[in-house]
Amino acid sequence: MNLIEFPEDWHSALVVVAHPDDVEYPGAAPIARWTAQGKEVVYLIASRGEAGLGGLPPEEAGKIRVEEQIAAAAVVGVSVVEFLDHPDGMIEYGLGLRRDIAAAIRRHRPELVVIGSHRELSGNGMLNMSDHRAVGQAAIDAVRDAANGWVFRDLAEEPWSGVRHLALLGSPDNTHAVDIGEWFESGVKSLLAHSVYLDHLGTKPNEVEAMLRKFSTDVAAQFSGRPGVAFEML
Template identity: 70%
Template sequence: MNLIEFPEDWNRALVVVAHPDDVEYPGASPIARWTSQGKEVSYLLASRGEAGLDSMSPEQCMELRMREQIDAASEVGVGDVEFLDHPDGMIEYGLRLRKEIARVIRRKKPDFVLIGNHREMSGNGMLNMADHRAVGQAAIDAVRDAANRWVFRDLDEEPWSGVKYMALLGSPIATHAVDSEDYFNQGVRSLLAHRTYLATLGTTSESAESMLRKFHEAVAPDFNGRLGVALEML
């Protein structure tokens, strides 16, 4: 199936994922492309990544992963990174999560919301994590919640119904793609900003770059031979 060029007639994007590094596998190159066009992009992470490293206490890991996520975002032109306080590895879908995401949507007023994949399978053919599924579904529902003034009536923020596009990052059912050819290296640098995390996992910079290149090249046959990152338009 040929992938369609993802539309870029929007100005503000909110990216909603579960953990630090969820954007960087492999979505940071499109972010670099969009910020280079002058678009505003914000990140919202449901957790602080405290359960990410077996060899490090949650308190230490949290500080490390938040700091490295902020550095990773900076590499692709994003200076607005917000963390919620849901427990890494135990995030639950529910009204609290929907409400918190809806509040940020109302505050940021995006016309595009990019969401971590909520489906059972990941784009790489592996089973998707429970946290990813919970946050993805909550974010999809929160877009509608944010537009309805009679949902979460205790929120001070005014409803926002201006979301024009919604898409999934890392979905197994890709419909569109973003050309990453000129921004691949920025995407690599963004991933490598998780330097201590990657090093602790035994991932070298060479293997991380090779993995990203494999992901981007896999899109090319369905995208006119161009390196790209695939998205599922909802």
């Protein structure tokens, strides 16, 4: 199936994911494209990634991963990165998580919401993490919650029903793609900003570029030969 051109008739976006680095595998290049167009993009990260560096206490690991995420966002023109402090590795779907995400949607009033996929399988065919599934499903539900004035009535923010596009990043069922030819290197630099985390994984800089290059060329096979990042539009 050929991938459809991702809509760009919007000005503001909120990106909702579970952990630091989730955006950059491999969603940073499209964001570099969008911010270069003058669009406003905000990141909402459900946890601080504090369980992601084995051997380091969560307090130390969380601080490092937050700093790396903020640096990674800055590479692609994103200056607002918010963290919800749900526990890394133990995020639970529920009203608390939905409320937190709905509050952010009402606060930032996006037209596009990009969400880490909640599907059982990730885009590479492997089992998706429980944190990803919980945050993804909660974010989908929070879009509707944010628009309903009778839901989460204690929130100070006014309801927001202006979300026009909802897209999943890292889905196995992609429908659309963004041409990232001009912004590929920005995407690589953004992921490389997670230097401590990548070192912990044993991933070298040349491996990062090769991995992201493969992702983009795989998309190109379904996108008129153009290197891209794919999304599932809901």
